[in-house]
Amino acid sequence: MSKLPVAPEQLEAHYGPHLQFPGGKHLQSGLEIDRLVKTHCCFCGQQCGIQLKVAHQQVVGFEPWEDFPFNRGMLCPKGIKRYLQGGHPDRLLTALQRDPAAAGGFRPLEYPQAIAQTAAAIAKIQEQHGFAAFGVLSGASLTSEKAYLMGKFARVCLRTPYIDYNGRLCMVSAGAANKKAFGVDRGGNPWSDILGAELIWISGANVAECAPITTHYVWQAREQGARVVVVDPRVTPLARTCDLFLPIKPGRDVALFNGILHLMIEKDWLDHAFIEKYTVGFEKLAESVREWTPRRTAQVCGLNQKLVEQAAEWWGTASTSFLMHARGIEHHSHGVQNVLGAINIVLASGRIGRENCGYSTITGQANGQGGREHGQKCDQLPGGRDISNPEHRAHVAGIWGVAPDDLPQAGVDAYELFRKIDQGEIKGLLTLCFNPKVSLPDSEFVARCLDKLEFYAAIDFFLNETAQHADIVLPGSLQEEDEGVVCSAEGRVIRIRKAIDCPGEARQDWRIIQDLAAALKRPQGFEFQHPGQIFDELRRASQGGVVDYSGITYEKIEASYGVFWPCPSEEHPGTPRLFEPDSWNVVARGQGPFYFPDGKARFQVADYSPPQEEVDEEYPLILTTGRVISQFLSGTQTRRIGPLAEMHPAPWLEVHPQLAAKLGLKAGDTALVESRRSSIELTTKVVNTIRPDTVFVPYHWAGRESINRLTIAAQDPISKIPEYKACAVRVRRLEHGS
Amino acid sequence: MVPEKMEFFIDANRCIGCKACFQACSECDTHKGVSMIHLETIDRERSVQTVPVVCMHCEDPTCAQVCPADAIKRTPDGVVQTARKSRCIACSNCVLACPFGVPKMESGRGASVSGFNLMMKCDMCYDRTSVGKKPMCATVCPSGALFYGTREQMQKERPRSRPINEFRFGQQTVKTKVNVLVPRDSALEQLKVTDALGSQPDILLLGMYQEEEP
Numbered sequence: 001m002s003k004l005p006v007a008p009e010q011l012e013a014h015y016g017p018h019l020q021f022p023g024g025k026h027l028q029s030g031l032e033i034d035r036l037v038k039t040h041c042c043f044c045g046q047q048c049g050i051q052l053k054v055a056h057q058q059v060v061g062f063e064p065w066e067d068f069p070f071n072r073g074m075l076c077p078k079g080i081k082r083y084l085q086g087g088h089p090d091r092l093l094t095a096l097q098r099d100p101a102a103a104g105g106f107r108p109l110e111y112p113q114a115i116a117q118t119a120a121a122i123a124k125i126q127e128q129h130g131f132a133a134f135g136v137l138s139g140a141s142l143t144s145e146k147a148y149l150m151g152k153f154a155r156v157c158l159r160t161p162y163i164d165y166n167g168r169l170c171m172v173s174a175g176a177a178n179k180k181a182f183g184v185d186r187g188g189n190p191w192s193d194i195l196g197a198e199l200i201w202i203s204g205a206n207v208a209e210c211a212p213i214t215t216h217y218v219w220q221a222r223e224q225g226a227r228v229v230v231v232d233p234r235v236t237p238l239a240r241t242c243d244l245f246l247p248i249k250p251g252r253d254v255a256l257f258n259g260i261l262h263l264m265i266e267k268d269w270l271d272h273a274f275i276e277k278y279t280v281g282f283e284k285l286a287e288s289v290r291e292w293t294p295r296r297t298a299q300v301c302g303l304n305q306k307l308v309e310q311a312a313e314w315w316g317t318a319s320t321s322f323l324m325h326a327r328g329i330e331h332h333s334h335g336v337q338n339v340l341g342a343i344n345i346v347l348a349s350g351r352i353g354r355e356n357c358g359y360s361t362i363t364g365q366a367n368g369q370g371g372r373e374h375g376q377k378c379d380q381l382p383g384g385r386d387i388s389n390p391e392h393r394a395h396v397a398g399i400w401g402v403a404p405d406d407l408p409q410a411g412v413d414a415y416e417l418f419r420k421i422d423q424g425e426i427k428g429l430l431t432l433c434f435n436p437k438v439s440l441p442d443s444e445f446v447a448r449c450l451d452k453l454e455f456y457a458a459i460d461f462f463l464n465e466t467a468q469h470a471d472i473v474l475p476g477s478l479q480e481e482d483e484g485v486v487c488s489a490e491g492r493v494i495r496i497r498k499a500i501d502c503p504g505e506a507r508q509d510w511r512i513i514q515d516l517a518a519a520l521k522r523p524q525g526f527e528f529q530h531p532g533q534i535f536d537e538l539r540r541a542s543q544g545g546v547v548d549y550s551g552i553t554y555e556k557i558e559a560s561y562g563v564f565w566p567c568p569s570e571e572h573p574g575t576p577r578l579f580e581p582d583s584w585n586v587v588a589r590g591q592g593p594f595y596f597p598d599g600k601a602r603f604q605v606a607d608y609s610p611p612q613e614e615v616d617e618e619y620p621l622i623l624t625t626g627r628v629i630s631q632f633l634s635g636t637q638t639r640r641i642g643p644l645a646e647m648h649p650a651p652w653l654e655v656h657p658q659l660a661a662k663l664g665l666k667a668g669d670t671a672l673v674e675s676r677r678s679s680i681e682l683t684t685k686v687v688n689t690i691r692p693d694t695v696f697v698p699y700h701w702a703g704r705e706s707i708n709r710l711t712i713a714a715q716d717p718i719s720k721i722p723e724y725k726a727c728a729v730r731v732r733r734l735e736h737g738s
Numbered sequence: 739m740v741p742e743k744m745e746f747f748i749d750a751n752r753c754i755g756c757k758a759c760f761q762a763c764s765e766c767d768t769h770k771g772v773s774m775i776h777l778e779t780i781d782r783e784r785s786v787q788t789v790p791v792v793c794m795h796c797e798d799p800t801c802a803q804v805c806p807a808d809a810i811k812r813t814p815d816g817v818v819q820t821a822r823k824s825r826c827i828a829c830s831n832c833v834l835a836c837p838f839g840v841p842k843m844e845s846g847r848g849a850s851v852s853g854f855n856l857m858m859k860c861d862m863c864y865d866r867t868s869v870g871k872k873p874m875c876a877t878v879c880p881s882g883a884l885f886y887g888t889r890e891q892m893q894k895e896r897p898r899s900r901p902i903n904e905f906r907f908g909q910q911t912v913k914t915k916v917n918v919l920v921p922r923d924s925a926l927e928q929l930k931v932t933d934a935l936g937s938q939p940d941i942l943l944l945g946m947y948q949e950e951e952p
Contacts (some may be wrong), residue, residue, distance in 0.1 A: 022764070022771045023771075026771070027771045029767055030767070060763055062765065063875075064876065064877045064878060066872075071880075073872075073877045073878065074758075074877070074878055074879065074880045075758055075762070075878040075880065076756050076758050076878075076880050077756060077757050077758050077760075077761040077762075080758060080762050080765060080878060207756070208754035208755070208756065208881070209756070212754065212756050212880040212881070213880045214759070215752075215754055215880055215882075216880055216881055216882050219752050219881060219882055219883070220809040220895065222898070223895060223896050223897060223898050223899070224897070235785075235786055236786070237753075237754035237756075237786045237788070238754060239776075239786075240785065240786050240787060241751055282801055287818065330753055519789060618860070629754075629755070629756045629757070630757070630888055643761055643764075644761075647757060657783070679823040686783055687782060688783065688784055691787065707747050722819075
């Protein structure tokens, strides 16, 4: 049984989060530095270049890396203080075994014994209940080598269909819509195309806090005369000085895009030649947006009609543009439709595939892009291949040295995997780089599922809240302790460099996976000596696929500050900008720039539906959630970095003054927020930078401070992304707290 | 020496309140663990506007003028330095007098460096700028609100902005080494209340103010 071994307070006392501040070596002026290691930030999908300072086998600080072209030395506070994970008191230095009698709920275990016990438990479950009774959850902050190995490990060693990853909570709506419309899932442009765009459209992306470096690109474009349109329920820091702000009601983005397209058609702001030559499906789409008059659009979106018309005019008449979006439009039960709506107005404008004309989702996690390319998704094989396609299966099976029929079929998404645990179908779990107890919606359900597991093993460098349920914890590696590649939001494959060795008994994650394979007596295919060997196999596995890495080498990446895929041969320079008019790709084979046999992009009818849980008399307010600048995802890392945690030590409730007046709430009051699933007490911030019908709570915290106990597990039917950005709540003031 | 052609520019229009400047400042080698920058949130209830506050490095620094211990020195290349350890008596005159609100004397701020209370302020990363590097804050700032470069580079990259380095505080005119960027087309003149009045106001109230000609 994988219940918490002791009370949460005891776990916290032993395993944190404790705050580490600069001290000792960090503060020594004139400390002799052994070396500076050029690598990238361990946090978001921007993947800023950074140099890590290493002294005495520890990362003790950083120096800006001004030569790296994407960020030219710029960093956000997360990157600046990341080094404080080095030598952190919470760092797991040994394997742990659950022990309710031990003070912190765990006792140290010799690493070989931990591997043997984990393998034995996996074998026992699989012998009794079949291979599919064991599940694997992985993450998109891992290098592509590790992500690739996790997919292979689940399918080849564990022979289970049940692997998925935390990118399920992140970029999948964009990925699914991109594949439907373009036939490929990658941001279309290098960020340099932002700089020359005349109009920049940002929907549902808090760029300043979640992708801070992109701010500079937007401001530089504006210096050259660009207009900036921001669509968001909140005035984000970047929205403050934008040229047009549309404070949309959460979950209505596709309605807005359809309304924009309606006006583009009515005013003939279309690129007919582009539509004719490079797309299919426009007539049907045009028919579907006929009903989206400005009046109806404004009504559904909760916006002033003039704003909608102004936005349409600017979008319709621009000669160059860059449209970006992020989780704000993607985290919905109709997230794919929202993204398709965005893509439709881009395609109708013809402004894609050329200089200063671009479209991209802003990928969230460090390897958000790469982590979704090489097979740790439940329905995918390396190279962006499809696990249900016989040819794709045959290619990958050949590389892996197994019979195609031995590869499992598609599994299920991460949330459904928990439902299978709940139903008793999955009895054992291995997690790496995923903290679902904090990051999944309706998370009290997730906690109950963890309790039901017969066996649970977690690999991590800190004991995250999910791992607290584990029977065995295996001590994994920090980003700076391993070699590999990741793929940034731009589609640029870059090198992560090892700066130091793992401390104590901690191991590089891929070695732990290989040790498990060996202990399971199925070591074949898991005998790599170096991440470079994994990468070489990944290249071969991706060869000929849409996501072709076969021409990318570590040396080539280092020589040119990264290589954009597809890169099908070593002579190939890579592909910074997708969809250029005369470009060749593996699907169209010269027929056209898009990744379909006829080379044409697909307009898709994008249907509007409201969020699954609409407000009503009982729960009259929309809750939307998001990130803050100093914290990252479930906070496993940033809640332990003192200076970052101090900037935002706890979540809060953001309400508009009009709503606050109605609720009798003042700034600083304790508010009780209730949804149909759970409730939370929060300190109130009264701000007129949010819609009065919407309240906002950031999501990085655990336990009683976790807003995901209240969010809804509604999911997009196509992408399976959860609806973090809209559910119904009620709010009332508590007298002096509870 | 800080190269003469290199200048510091602040554009609060660009600031996103991320505190990268604040966090990076404390990583500088000469003042490890202490940040010499602060970020002002103007009025969070009404706006997300924030402003990074770094030392303006005045030509004739008010902080130095009022220092009874003569602890604040300006280098020949125009950088106003942190109070000298051997002289600072922690009287806080500089804190009160600085028209830009830069020096701080929070208890303990200087303690990690000097072992006692000491006025510490931005020295434009003298250890970096004097060897040709950029100051830490202006290197990392992800919005470009803090910028360090030549005037030509600034003008080329920011055609919509205009630098100013002369400020009036009552009777005092202060010229600074650091520039503030304002929208190019905005008027230089300060607003005068009386220009905006339709008729002469109640003379009894007006008597409370003595309007001075600049």
